Amino acid sequence: MVKKNSITLFLIGVFLVFFQLNAQENLIVNTYNRTVKSLNGQWNYIVDPYENGFYNYRYEPFENQENPANGAFFTNAKPKDKTDLIEYDFDLSDVIEVPSDWNTQKENLYYYEGTVWYKKSFDFVKTNQTNRVFVYFEAVNYQADVYFNGKKLGKHIGGFTPFNFEVTDLLKESDNFLIVKVDNKRKKDAVPTLNTDWFNYGGITRDVKLIETSANFIQDYFIQLNPKNNQQISGFVQLNGTNIANKEVFITIPALKIKTKVVTNAKGKAAIELYSKKINYWSTKNPYLYDVILKFGDDELKDQIGFRTIKTNGQEIHLNNSKIFLKGISIHEESPIRGGRGYSVEDAQQLLNWAKELGCNYVRLAHYPHNEHMVRLADKMGILVWEENPVYWTIAWDNKETYKNAENQLSEVINRDKNRASVIIWSMANETPTSEPRNIFLTNLAKHTRALDPTRLISAALEQSNYQGDSSVRTIHDSFADVVDVLSFNQYVGWYDGLPEKCGQITWKITQNKPVLISEFGAGAKVGLHGDKLTRWTEEYQEDVYVQTLKMLEGIEQLQGFSPWILVDFKSPRRVLPKIQDGYNRKGLISDDGQKKKAFYVLKNFYDAKN
Numbered sequence: 049m050v051k052k053n054s055i056t057l058f059l060i061g062v063f064l065v066f067f068q069l070n071a072q073e074n075l076i077v078n079t080y081n082r083t084v085k086s087l088n089g090q091w092n093y094i095v096d097p098y099e100n101g102f103y104n105y106r107y108e109p110f111e112n113q114e115n116p117a118n119g120a121f122f123t124n125a126k127p128k129d130k131t132d133l134i135e136y137d138f139d140l141s142d143v144i145e146v147p148s149d150w151n152t153q154k155e156n157l158y159y160y161e162g163t164v165w166y167k168k169s170f171d172f173v174k175t176n177q178t179n180r181v182f183v184y185f186e187a188v189n190y191q192a193d194v195y196f197n198g199k200k201l202g203k204h205i206g207g208f209t210p211f212n213f214e215v216t217d218l219l220k221e222s223d224n225f226l227i228v229k230v231d232n233k234r235k236k237d238a239v240p241t242l243n244t245d246w247f248n249y250g251g252i253t254r255d256v257k258l259i260e261t262s263a264n265f266i267q268d269y270f271i272q273l274n275p276k277n278n279q280q281i282s283g284f285v286q287l288n289g290t291n292i293a294n295k296e297v298f299i300t301i302p303a304l305k306i307k308t309k310v311v312t313n314a315k316g317k318a319a320i321e322l323y324s325k326k327i328n329y330w331s332t333k334n335p336y337l338y339d340v341i342l343k344f345g346d347d348e349l350k351d352q353i354g355f356r357t358i359k360t361n362g363q364e365i366h367l368n369n370s371k372i373f374l375k376g377i378s379i380h381e382e383s384p385i386r387g388g389r390g391y392s393v394e395d396a397q398q399l400l401n402w403a404k405e406l407g408c409n410y411v412r413l414a415h416y417p418h419n420e421h422m423v424r425l426a427d428k429m430g431i432l433v434w435e436e437n438p439v440y441w442t443i444a445w446d447n448k449e450t451y452k453n454a455e456n457q458l459s460e461v462i463n464r465d466k467n468r469a470s471v472i473i474w475s476m477a478n479e480t481p482t483s484e485p486r487n488i489f490l491t492n493l494a495k496h497t498r499a500l501d502p503t504r505l506i507s508a509a510l511e512q513s514n515y516q517g518d519s520s521v522r523t524i525h526d527s528f529a530d531v532v533d534v535l536s537f538n539q540y541v542g543w544y545d546g547l548p549e550k551c552g553q554i555t556w557k558i559t560q561n562k563p564v565l566i567s568e569f570g571a572g573a574k575v576g577l578h579g580d581k582l583t584r585w586t587e588e589y590q591e592d593v594y595v596q597t598l599k600m601l602e603g604i605e606q607l608q609g610f611s612p613w614i615l616v617d618f619k620s621p622r623r624v625l626p627k628i629q630d631g632y633n634r635k636g637l638i639s640d641d642g643q644k645k646k647a648f649y650v651l652k653n654f655y656d657a658k659n
Contacts, residue, residue, distance in 0.1 A: 074288060075463055076212055076259060077268045079184055080420060081350050084257040087168055087183070087226065090143040091252070093150075094121065094136060094165045095157065101136065101165055102193075102229060111193075111200055121165050122195035122227045138167040138227075146256060147186070149249035152388035157250075159621070163231045166252055171222040178263050181219050183226060184212040186254030186419065189389075190238065193229040205453055206239070207232070208416040208438065209460035212259070228252060237447050239454045240440040245633060246380060246415065247619035249389040254419050264289030265347045266297070270466050271320060271340055272503045273355040278329070278368070281322040281355060285310065285342060292316030300341040303328075329368045330354025330469040332409040335430035337469070354427055354469030358505060360533050363606040365505075365563045367432075367472075374432060374565060374609025375655040376410035377403050377637070380618040381418045384642055387619075396421035400429055402615060402638060406648065407655030412567060412611035415440050415478050417461035426470035433470045434507070434567075434611065435461055437493070439477035445485035454489075455496055462500050471504065476528075478509040478567075479538055487527050494531050505533040509567040512539050515557045523557045535560050538568035538613075541600065542593040547582065551596035556604045566610035569597050573647065574628050575617075575639035585628050590635075591646040598654050612651060616640060 076082075094101065101121030103109055110120030118125035118134050125134050144150060150157045150164055157164075174181065185192065189207030193200070197220065201213035232250030234242045267288035274280040285297050293314045300307045304326060310318035328336045337352040356368050364371045383390040384398050396419065403411050411431055413422060416438040426433050437458040444450040458474070465471050476493045480486055494506050508528060515523040522539070529535055535558065542548040548571075558564060573590035581592040594612070601607060617636035623629035632640060637648040 074212070074214075074267065075210065075460065076182060076184060076261075076288075077463065078349060078351050078467075079186075079210075079257055079259060080424060081352075082259055084184070084259050085170075085172065087170065087256040087258060088146055089168075091146050092138040092141045092167045093144045094138065094141050095160070096121070096163045096165055096229075097160075099163050102163070122193075122200070122229070123198050124167065124225050124227060138165075138225075144251070146252045147254045147391045148251060149189075149253055149389040150251040151247070151249055152386075160250065161233050161248060163229060164250065166228045166230060167225055168256075169223065169225045172219060172224060172258060173221050174219075174260060176262070180214060180216040180261050180263060180265075182212045182214050182216075182259045182261070184210065184257045184259050185228075185252065186210050186256070186391075188228065188230055188252050188254075189232050189249055190234075191231045192252075193231075195227040195229075197224055206438075206457040206460070207253070208418070209457050210254075210464055211460070215258075226256075237444045237450045239443060239450060239457060240415070240438040241443050243442070244415070244440055245620050245622050247382075247621065251389075253389045254391050261288075262345065262347050264291050264295075264345065266342050266344050266349050268463070269320075269342060271299075271351075271353055272467065273327070273329075273357055275357050275359060275503050278357055279323055279325055279327065281320070281324070281327075283320045285312075285318050285320060287312055287316035287344060289316070295344060298341075298343040300343070301338050302341075303338050327355050330356040330427075330430075331368055332372070332430040332432060335428060335469075337427060351467060352427065353467050356469050358472040358503075360505065360563055362561060363563050363608070365534065365608045372409075372432075372608075373658060374410040374611075375408050375658060376412055376432075376434075376565075376609055376611035377406055377408050377651075378412040378414045378568060378611045378614045379403070379418075380414060380614060380616070381416070381422075382616065382618045382640075384616055384638075384640070387640070391419055391421075393421045393425070395419075396425050399615065400425050400431060403431065404429065405652070406615075406637070407652050407658075410434070410609060410611065411615075412436070412475075414614075417457070417464075420464060423465050423468045423470055427468055431470055432472050433468070434473040434475055435465065435471055436475035436478065436509075437461070439480065439490070439493070441479055442481060443477075443486075443489070445483065445489045451489055451492065455493060458493060458497060459500060462497065466501055473505045473507050473534060474501070475536075476506065476508040476532075479511055480508070481511075482526050482528070490528050491531050507532045507534040507536045507565065507567075510535070510537040512537050520553055521555050521557050523559065529560050529562075533562070534565055534608075535562045535606070536565040536567040539566065540569060540571075542596055543571040548589070548592045548596045551593075551600040554600055558604060558606055562606065563608040564604055564606040565608060566601055566604075566612075568613040569601070569610065570594075570613040570635045571647075572629075572634040573645050574634055575641075575643045575645055577628075585634070587646040591650055594647040594650040598650070612637070 571593035
């Protein structure tokens, strides 16, 4: 008996290490199903290109002063009498909607890159005096310095992932003010770096919430099917508080008639191992989600989780041990309803409905983590998802802080979405040039990802090259191809590389024994512009590129799917051709105002005919 218990404790210890997640310490998961107070709506704002509200005239940060001067915007100072000099006033300033970007709300801020201060005032009465309160941001682009009632809570870097801060000790029942300094300036050592092919939206671009919890509460959990045993549901639960050691946490899955309890260790963490021979496996044709309920004291939390396995078998991708071809499309996070950064459930629904209409069972969310509505809806709709870290083109590979930034952003999206059945691939990067520093950078990211989440596949959108100097034979010559689980690459034969007819001259020599996904191909077209199939920017040219490319790619033996570029035209300052691009990348199969181009139907017919 002693020996058996020792082995059990050892296995639990190994499991806890195996599923260790340290994305952001104390990041609260599943805010989707928690009771929250929304701070969305109108916020006052001040545009501050010289950052006069952050630095004094000697360029010293006000926040480093023991008693910050009234010129510090985060103090939200008001004149004490008629002689008092204060040169700003949030309450007299204009208002802006949160969530959203400032670029499409305010015409004078369309191309603005710099600092904008946001302020929200509110009252809040806790339901229990011993409860705790956190402010949670789904995303702020790009750097957020957050202050509450004049005190700094902290800073977050990265424009697409969530973060939270506790405000319990600073909270008042009335007249609270939350101030956020938002800076969307592009920087060489940032992730992404200076140069991208999408619009640099600034602002508080996703929901802001107040989360009230008990003094000790369920902060985090990871509950997924064991990739090595499809009758075992494995993971962990993590409590937060001062009294969390040796506590019972109850896990219930009513539809499986599972009700069990686990006991936390000294750090408030416990491994979860559940067994069932009757699991209804989640798939693209059967997106079944179980209600999973976690209960600790008065704290009860519910989630909707699908159970499935995803793995590779030689040159194949297997979902629930059956081969699947990924019929995909790439998507940017722009609203097809109103323009600008997408953030609402309606935005996500429209984009994924179009993907379904196209015949997709898979989407690539490029080139950064999208909002949580996308993956939650994908769970319900049976759409597989590739999620991507914004390591794009040429990053500062040798800069340690740049790596830490990339690793943190990747950790945060994994932490947010680790319980989503739809998410099957974590992508490390897109179109990055090969070099030794880059290889080390991406390999370390891959190792980190596998340590956080051993249940999913790893990939990256790589680039093609000529095989042994022969320009008619293409291959992937990249040492990082040996690291990934799924070999993915972008290619634009017929658009950046010759004319559409060139597709008939190209063959592929893939030397890695791995499944292949074509992460991008495509061509630009202005909707409604027609001509012969050799005239650039016409729908006919784009249509022919799709016809010829699909024929070419089917010659790749390991081909397991693709995600052409892209579902909808999207804003990009790189794209300046008048009367054609007008600030948009026109490679969409659908125009920015929702009109389908001819190539949409080429891909749809291909997918409809594909098992």
